[in-house]
Amino acid sequence: xAKLPPRERILDAAEELFSREGIKAVxxxxxxxxxxxTKMALYRHFATKDALVEEWLRIVAADYTAVFDRLEEAHPxxxxxxxxxxxxxxxxxxxxxxxxxxxxxxxxxxLPDRTHPARRLIEAHKANQxxxxxxxxxxxxxxxxxxxxxxxxxxxxxxxxxxxxGSVEDAGERLMRIVEAVLDRHxxxxxxx
Amino acid sequence: xAKLPPRERILDAAEELFSREGIKAVxxxxxxxxxxxTKMALYRHFATKDALVEEWLRIVAADYTAVFDRLEEAHPxxxxxxxxxxxxxxxxxxxxxxxxxxxxxxxxxxLPDRTHPARRLIEAHKANQxxxxxxxxxxxxxxxxxxxxxxxxxxxxxxxxxxxxGSVEDAGERLMRIVEAVLDRHxxxxxxx
DNA sequence: CCCACACGATACCGCTCGGTATCTTGAGAT
DNA sequence: ATCTCAAGATACCGAGCGGTATCGTGTGGG
Numbered sequence: 527x528a529k530l531p532p533r534e535r536i537l538d539a540a541e542e543l544f545s546r547e548g549i550k551a552v553x554x555x556x557x558x559x560x561x562x563x564t565k566m567a568l569y570r571h572f573a574t575k576d577a578l579v580e581e582w583l584r585i586v587a588a589d590y591t592a593v594f595d596r597l598e599e600a601h602p603x604x605x606x607x608x609x610x611x612x613x614x615x616x617x618x619x620x621x622x623x624x625x626x627x628x629x630x631x632x633x634x635x636x637l638p639d640r641t642h643p644a645r646r647l648i649e650a651h652k653a654n655q656x657x658x659x660x661x662x663x664x665x666x667x668x669x670x671x672x673x674x675x676x677x678x679x680x681x682x683x684x685x686x687x688x689x690x691x692g693s694v695e696d697a698g699e700r701l702m703r704i705v706e707a708v709l710d711r712h713x714x715x716x717x718x719x
Numbered sequence: 720x721a722k723l724p725p726r727e728r729i730l731d732a733a734e735e736l737f738s739r740e741g742i743k744a745v746x747x748x749x750x751x752x753x754x755x756x757t758k759m760a761l762y763r764h765f766a767t768k769d770a771l772v773e774e775w776l777r778i779v780a781a782d783y784t785a786v787f788d789r790l791e792e793a794h795p796x797x798x799x800x801x802x803x804x805x806x807x808x809x810x811x812x813x814x815x816x817x818x819x820x821x822x823x824x825x826x827x828x829x830l831p832d833r834t835h836p837a838r839r840l841i842e843a844h845k846a847n848q849x850x851x852x853x854x855x856x857x858x859x860x861x862x863x864x865x866x867x868x869x870x871x872x873x874x875x876x877x878x879x880x881x882x883x884x885g886s887v888e889d890a891g892e893r894l895m896r897i898v899e900a901v902l903d904r905h906x907x908x909x910x911x912x
Numbered sequence: 913c914c915c916a917c918a919c920g921a922t923a924c925c926g927c928t929c930g931g932t933a934t935c936t937t938g939a940g941a942t
Numbered sequence: 943a944t945c946t947c948a949a950g951a952t953a954c955c956g957a958g959c960g961g962t963a964t965c966g967t968g969t970g971g972g
Contacts, residue, residue, distance in 0.1 A: 532919075548829050550743040553959060564920055565961080575960065631880055632828035635820060636741050652886040676887050677897050683880040684873030687824050693845040694869055704870050711904060725949070746929060757950055758931080768930065 533571045535561040540582045545629050549579055549636045579633075580644040586629050587651040594658055605666040606709060609659070609678065613705040616682050617698035620689045627690040631683070655679075666713060674712040678705060726764045728754040733775045738819050742772055742829045772826075773837040779822050780844040787851055798859040799902060802852070802871065806898040809875050810891035813882045820883040824876070848872075859906060867905040871898060 529535070539561035543552040554575050558565045572578040593615050594608075601607040626632075630648045637645040656679060663671035663678075685701040688694040722728070732754035736745040747768050751758045765771040786808050787801075794800040819825075823841050830838040849872060856864035856871075878894040881887040 547831055548743070550741070551829070551831075554961085555959085564922090566921080566963095567919060569961070570918075626831070627828060630884070631824065634884055635825035635828040636744070638740055638744070638819070649885050652881075652884045656886045673893065673896070676881075676890075676893050677874070679881055679887065680877030680894075680897065681870070681873045682877065684875065684877035687827075687876045687880060688845075688869075688872055691823065691827055691845045692842050693849045694872065697869075700866065700869050701873075703866070704873065707904070711900070747931085748929085757952090759933095759951080760949060762931070763948075 529562075532561065532563045532567050535563060536568055536571060536578070537582060537585065540578055541585075544579070544582055545626050545632070549633060554578075576642070576644065580647060583629070583633060583644050583647050587647065590651070590655070594655070605662040606713075609662050609666070609709065610702075610705065612659075613678075613682065613702055616685065617701045620685065620698045620701070625689050628683070628686045631687060663712065666709075668712040670712065674708065677708050677712075681705060681708065722755075725754065725756045725760050728756060729761055729764060729771070730775060730778065733771055734778070737772070737775055738822050738825070742826060747771075769835070769837065773840060776822070776826060776837050776840050780840065783844070783848070787848070798855040799906075802855050802859070802902065803895075803898065805852075806871075806875065806895055809878065810894045813878065813891045813894070818879075818882050821876070821879045824879065856905065859902075861905040863905065867901065870901050870905075874898060874901065 530538070536557060539557045540552075543557055543560060554565055554568055557578070558568045561568075568578070572581065594612065597608045597611040597615075601611065630652065634645060634648055637648075639645060640649075656675060659678060660671050660675035663674040668674045681701065681704055685694075685697050689697040694700065723731070729750060732750045733745075736750055736753060747758055747761055750771070751761045754761075761771070765774065787805065790801045790804040794804065823845065827838060827841055830841075832838060833842075849868060852871060853864050853868040856867040861867045874894065874897055878887075878890050882890040887893065
């Protein structure tokens with residue numbers, strides 16, 4: 527297979543190293559090395575390390591958004607199926623040899639400055655996901671879409687951190703059951719609560 | 720007020736800086752400076768920076784455990800009250816000028832090495848919390864204590880993450896309502912799901 | 913054909929990091 | 943009164959950081 531152009535190799539290397547080791551723990555030299563190129567080539571494509579971090583997170587966010595889009599396309603008028611699809615996507619990503627944790631949750635821990643462009647990007651992405659989820663809950667006819675979307679968001683995020691710190695086994699299957707239960711409860715004609 | 724002994728000042732400074740800026744982002748020099756002492760004094764009390772990180776996390780974990788203990792003492796035979804007390808404790812900690820996020824969630828992102836002593840400490844603490852929560856659910860007579868404890872854990876962790884990334888407003892009140900709903904559902908004699 | 917330009921390699925910059933060595937000072941215990 | 947030992951101050955170490963300068967080289971488009 528032909529080698530990818532340097533910029534792509536650098537982004538692939540960044541994805542691998544940033545998500546495995548963290549942002550601060552990885553030097554530009556190491557990224558260039560793993561991309562089989564040099565620091566100079568890296569700085570020809572990215573102004574600073576921060577800019578590379580930003581671009582990496584932009585791509586990760588776009589990939590997540592693409593999942594939402596694909597599910598919307600696959601189940602145009604089935605909001606419940608879309609929500610379960612998202613949950614399934616997260617659940618399936620949980621194991622994988624040694625879970626590295628959500629790139630957004632991990633990165634935000636290393637970006638305490640709320641004005642940092644990469645952090646702004648993360649917050650915008652999370653806000654956007656929240657909006658879409660709320661919309662889906664509304665279209666599913668739930669009585670309190672805002673509350674339902676919040677609960678689902680909490681559960682999805684919580685499943686990822688609990689998997690990362692090893693406090694929950696079989697988090698994927700548990701996550702699916704929990705999301706279904708949450709959907710049922712919020713979809714109930716009334717009663718419950 | 721008399722100055723605390725150097726070791727305490729260093730631990731206070733570490734708490735402040737590590738939780739605000741992150742582990743890797745803070746140098747030992749900065750910690751010594753904020754503790755109004757010197758690097759040498761720091762290394763007289765802690766073998767390495769890692770040892771200081773570990774001690775800091777040990778204290779944070781002990782503080783959380785103390786909350787569990789205090790609640791157990793206050794409501795000896797009311798497991799539900801204890802669980803709600805924990806949720807209230809987390810909920811109340813959510814705001815606070817610019818939420819810094821959970822120290823464990825943040826630190827684990829900077830400690831990808833599962834054999835690192837500080838990471839082991841975090842995982843042991845989270846596993847312990849999970850065990851206590853499961854026990855409380857069992858004593859509350861829930862039909863599936865394991866599932867209930869998992870769901871509550873997910874929700875508690877998720878609330879912290881979502882507050883940190885700003886995707887949810889009024890996370891505290893929402894968290895309380897959700898935990899109550901989860902308890903009700905799992906406590907229901909049968910029915911529901 | 914040739915020339916521009918991305919690429920790669922190497923050496924370098926100033927700075928900060930974690931960690932150490934040395935020496936002075938001051939207060940508490942005997 | 944003296945001895946001890948924690949505490950403070952300062953200077954230093956090697957290493958790695960993010961970022962830059964320079965210079966050959968190969969290849970693809972005019």
